[in-house]
Amino acid sequence: MKNLAALIIDDDPEQAEHLQSILEKLPIFLSIKIINDSTQGYAELLENEYDLLFLDMEMPKLSGIELLKSLALPPTIVVTSHPGYAAECFDLDDVVDFVEKPFTVTRIGRAIRRAMQEVVEKIDENTIYFKAGHKNQQYKLDEILYIEADGIYSMIYLKSGERSLINSNISEVEKQLQHTKLVRLHKSYIYNCIHIASFDSRHLWIGNQKFALGVSYRGRLAEYLNVDPNF
Missing domain, CATH: 3.40.50.2300 (Response regulator)
Known part of the structure; x- marks a missing residue:
């Protein structure tokens, strides 16, 4: 190294x-x-x-x-x-x-x-690989802001402002990200908990960008952020 x-x-x-x-x-x-x-x-x-x-x-x-x-x-x-x-x-x-x-x-x-x-x-x-096109691409977990479902693919959005289309669907990505801070909190989104600036009962914010929080996922968010599940 x-x-x-x-x-x-x-x-x-x-x-x-x-x-x-x-x-x-x-x-x-x-x-x-x-x-x-x-x-x-x-x-x-x-x-x-x-x-x-x-x-x-x-x-x-x-x-x-x-x-x-x-x-x-x-x-x-x-x-x-x-x-x-x-x-x-x-x-x-x-x-x-x-x-x-x-x-x-x-x-x-x-x-x-x-x-x-x-x-x-x-x-x-802090390193994970996803198949992007014909090659396996390295991503740093803490550089990922969120991941959005895109049909049979998924789109990764990075802190740098770049985005990257990978070959896995959102459910496949979720399985690969088990035991990390990237958590599925909506049927179409996986969010990086370290970048969540604020949240309420229906939404969360990454920076100034507002996202939906799935009702059935509220308990999972409370668990990851160690907050009252009745928020």
């Missing part, structure tokens, strides 16, 4: 650049981006996918711990001068290691080795 994308969020430019210089010597990273403002880092994580995150804790506007609790993040290595955050960080699923500043090359290398197993598992879990 030599094509990973890493993001460093740290309000100390010198520390961030030092970490970047270490990572650049490793052959596994295709890209390494630095953001010195945590609110900009939050926006970046909403807009783009990263395989590994290096996150400082004490930052103005939005602390690292607040960011950790507000988003589903890629495997995260916390890099901080404040060891008091360690216990709280390790209670969070996305944190794979906690590195104190000043750090050494050896310590960062050990953290990356710990992270790699989760990075690989996350990539595998």
